[in-house]
Amino acid sequence: MNISFQGIEGSFHHEVAVGYFGQAHEWLGRDHFGEVFDDMALGRAEYGVVAIENSNVGTIVGNLDHFDRxxxxxxAEVYLSVQQCLLIHPDSTLEDITEVQSHPMALDQCRAYLRERPKWTRVEVTDTAGAAKWIIENDAKHVGAVGSALAAEVYGINVAAHSIQQDATNQTRFWVIAKSGQPPQSSRAMEYSALKATVSFETSHETGALADALQAVKSNGWNLTKIESRPVPDVPWRYRFFCDMxxxxxxxxxxxESSLHALEQAKAMQLSRVLGVYRVYAF
Incomplete structure (x- = not known):
């Protein structure tokens, strides 16, 4: 089975993919989230893994926009407790480090740790595991990377410091996506913590229109956990709402779907879509 994700082997996306699907699969690491959605749409992979939100940094809103195309x-949804590590060349010590590379989000999650080391230049790259791989491939003894312990294992790099993120409760939630809309058979025996749905919709541009839509959500007994608005492509100043419940x-x-159709008939919302009904897991 082909599994697509943003990043390379050793990334947090890869860690989630291994935890959810197991090891024996073909991994398709991609540079950009949009490529993962393309893999689904074009049939190059059966499933994909994309981060959607970090508990410190917030929503990766671009991944909501990809559902339009x-x-x-x-x-499925997976919560990963993110443990950021400082990774260095096996022949290096902390005294050798003058530069630290990682994904911008990872650097931001470790900003307090890095602030205490002002002589280290921070360099943003596309992937946490890619930074670790680059250090080994280029024998870069003066460069450190912020990444996972899995990346250290995959690329033979040393962990110089564990859990350097400033928030011990730091978590990222990931979505497992598929064109079929069906989870893999192997996941059905896994323990899960909740059942959720994500829907999108628009409303008329009238006073109280969003309030009416949310009242309808309440009336159906759906527990709203998050709402996000995004611009509608090619329609200036019109917005689509994404709700997790x-x-x-x-x-x-x-x-x-039946309830959303009824709400559209009642003019409570427009252009509604169910992005998924799925189980929630935590690693």
Whole structure:
């Protein structure tokens, strides 16, 4: 089975993919999130893994926009406790380091640790694991990387410091996506903590229109956990709303779609879409 994700082997995306799918798969590491959605849409991979939100930094809003151009569905959500490490060349010591590379989000999560080391230049790169790989490939003894312990294992680099993120509760939530809308058979025996749905919709540009839509969500017994607005492409100053909701265990996609259709008929919302009804896991 082909699994697409942003980054390379040893990245946090790869860690989530291994935790959810297991080891025996073909990994397709991509430079950009959009390529993962393209892999789904074009049939190059059965499943993809994309980060959607970090507890410190917030939502990766661009990944909401990708649902506009790719007919894919969310089939699972995974919470990963992010433990950032300082990775250095096996022949280096901390005294040798003058530069630290990583993904901008990882650098931001470790800003307090890095602030205490003002002589280290921070360099943003596209991937945490890619920074670790680059150090080994280029024998860069003066460069450190912020990344995972898995990246250290994959590329044979040393962990000089563990858990350097400033928030011990730092978590990232990831979506597992698929064109089919069905989770892999192997995941069905895994323990999960909740059932959720993500829907998108627009409203009329009238006073109270969003309030009416949210009242309808409440009336259906859906527990709203997050709402985000994004600009509608090619329509200036019009917005689409994305809602995450916790559901009762017996609710299914057909019930959600039927309820949204009824809300459209009642003029409470427009152009609604169910992006997925899925189980939530934590690693």
């Amino acid at each position: 790719a007919d894919v569905h969310i089939v 916790e559901l009762e265990p017996t609710v299914n996609v057909d019930e959600i």
